[in-house]
Amino acid sequence: MRAWPATLAVALCAFAAACISTTRLDTSGLSFSQDPLIGKVVWNDLITDDLAAVRAFYSGLFGWTYDDAGSRHGHKYVLARAGNAYVGGILEVDDRADGKPLSRWLPYVSVDDVDAAVQRTKSEGGRVAVPPTKVNLGRVAAIIDPEGAVIGLARSRIGDPDETSTAPALGRIVWTELLANNPQQAAKFYAAVVGYEPLTAARRGGEYTWLTHRGTRRAGLFENPSSEAEPVWLTFFAVDDPAASAERVQTLGGRVVLPPSPTLRDNTIAVVTDPTGAILVLQKFPT
Template identity: 30%
Template sequence: MKLDAPVTGGPCWTELGTSDLESAKRFYGTLFGWRSETDPRQEAGGYTIAHLGDAPVAALAPLYQESQPVAWNVSFAVSDADATARLVQETGGKVLVGPMDVFDVGRFVVALDPGGAAFQLWQPRTFPGAGVFNAPGALGWVELLTRDPARARDFYATLFGWTVSVSEHYTQWQVGGADFGGMITMDDKFPHEVPPHWLPYFAVEDVDAAAATATGAAGTVLMEPTSVPEGPRIAVLRDPQGAMFGVYRAADEK
């Protein structure tokens, strides 16, 4: 079973911080068929929501601070952002931003886990998160890349109540019995300058075609299309501004 809607403790949203919003709109529109709408309010700072049909699926936004990297960020739904932010600190993480209200749509926190991977908390009010999951062009999986997997397991289990399933090939996260993500240990194959991070994966109909489309739109293939043992066909891509993300074949995930 996979998540098909936002649930407390699970990923509910993903958003891109980019150095070139217009270029990002074009790239992801070409790759995923997204229709982007930028919030016209000055105080929204150019925040743009991407849609598949009428369903919101992700956000694109300018960089709001000089220190902010070009990157995709993953938000997890919580019932109380303030209480969860306190728990982040009590369990060895760090709160970078918030808790803060975002208009009337929700309450928001940016945090780091003990290994240094950034993630976000979202306490929904009028906006619960993505309107569709696991369909072509939509978020379907999130993956933590970390250099300290044991500490990460303890931290996220305490914070969100996740359970863990470990196989010969992979570590998976579940919430409420539903799989939604996994974890990879960053070994010597990862350059030292690459920090721990959360990587969103978007569903596509054809991974090889998506990789070719990304390359044709000035993106880069970081990991060539690969069929995972007992898993889906996947690839890892980078957009023209440098943000990394994954794609997987939607038909492989049930």
């Protein structure tokens, strides 16, 4: 984890660079809430060590197109679109010195006050990967929870993308879920830091916790099923056929970690990685 703060600092700098001018950020495919949507994932960045490879992969898998958002300290940053709506950003960073994989999706969750949330993070036993940083569209930071999962925090000055902007559609992000070793402690941590109101219910395969705010389900929390896997925030993408999409992942240079099966949420998801090792979940849509 020692390399992550530096990597995340680069990511936030690139995100800031992309937000320097609202004229460079085409918001025609977005509409914004007048009130903060606390707890909602409002942006996602893919951090990767091979920009060309992931551009080809996600274009082939989801049909994405890209807008060049320049570079920061020599690190290229592009914005990905599904149709006319932005899906997220892709940042190319240098390989880690220790050779360990670094590619992953990083969600940013809306909070009431980034600086206060960072202070709550430290009080609850988490760490600050990147301190609060001012960008033209607001303020952002990145934290590491007590189990090591990384997430971004954001407070936008122009409002959060509303439910219309983020409505489920093929090729777009439709859900975010934390795999935690101790779901009860994780729920307590994020309730304190973000303001979530956890709601736990029994489901096939074990208990599942929805991280809600004012009655709206914003993210999920599930017990990590593998002792070998690190706790991580998973990003779900809508596809019409998880099995066919998983096969396409392999032809595009990715890897299938868990194919669809009756025991894996009734054949509705597949867990895969892109060519650089970033994990993602293919979610059947409509369900």
